[in-house]
């Protein structure tokens with residue numbers, strides 16, 4: 001395998017994982033994107049410029065997450081390593097539960113796909129497996145790669161072979177109107193996973209399986225069922241201790257009929273709202289409740305209505 005291009009442009013969406021009961025499995029791509037220009041250099045240099053989210057905080061050397069993912073993908077297909085110049089225009093907030101790390105990992109893998117002579121060697125199946133290797137779980141990487149609503153799972157490995165990570169796209173009702181409510185502070189996924197128990201009661205697992213099945217129906221065809229369908233007993237309650245304000249917001253919104261969940265590992269809150277019907281003005285059916293709950297007192301939080309991204313990550317080869 002050789003490099004066929006020197007310059008590529010990559011675009012990857014934010015994602016929200018779990019959506020309540022779909023812990024480590026369901027995820028949805030959102031209309032908020034990181035964009036990167038990646039240039040292969042004739043030298044061994046690595047230069048990373050970051051604009052927007054993460055500027056001044058993420059490392060700008062070989063340890064940058066996009067660089068690590070890109071190198072993993074080049075190694076995987078036997079392509080030569082190269083010097084790199086990255087310009088990252090980041091809009092996905094970091095450490096907020098909106099899939100910034102998955103976006104970075106998918107961006108690196110897609111950049112490698114755009115650079116190599118046989119891009120099919122990094123098709124979506126391979127890209128998802130590589131992303132999961134770096135991320136640990138595929139629920140953000142799958143929608144970041146494929147767009148829309150996805151369910152990701154891992155097939156039991158046959159003796160002597162690696163487990164296969166797989167994903168399928170699911171239907172999304174056109175009225176679905178996600179609203180991200182983003183706090184000013186970060187919480188790492190690592191910290192949020194650290195407070196989860198090793199075991200849960202059988203009754204909770206059974207309850208959750210029913211809600212996850214209902215959620216697929218609610219998101220695809222019956223948005224009127226979203227409040228019931230976004231219940232959770234496996235993660236949000238355990239995580240209350242590390243994001244009390246987010247869980248208080250989830251509780252307050254749910255008490256007002258809004259299908260609110262913690263987005264990914266938090267601390268962002270995602271309201272799965274519905275677009276107002278034609279003629280009823282712009283906005284969503286959750287806007288009144290969000291305004292009422294906020295009351296202007298949650299300083300530094302941002303309310304961000306977002307479209308569902310249906311395209312997923314993309315890479316374009318740039319001609320010099």
Ligand SMILES: Nc1ncnc2c1ncn2[C@@H]1O[C@H](COP(=O)(O)OP(=O)(O)OP(=O)(O)O)[C@@H](O)[C@H]1O
Pocket residue numbers: 015017034054058064065066088090093094095096097098099100101102103104140187188189190263264265266
């Ligand atoms: N665009 C990026 N470039 C470089 N590093 C990044 C980028 N995005 C995220 N990271 C790294 O990943 C960390 C955040 O990852 P983490 O998994 O904790 O949160 P998240 O991905 O934003 O949330 P979640 O996985 O819950 O959706 C950042 O602090 C940074 O180290």
Ligand SMILES: N[C@@H](CCO)C(=O)O
Pocket residue numbers: 017018023024025137139140189192193235264265
């Ligand atoms: N399913 C993951 C998403 C965060 O990457 C979690 O909740 O820990």
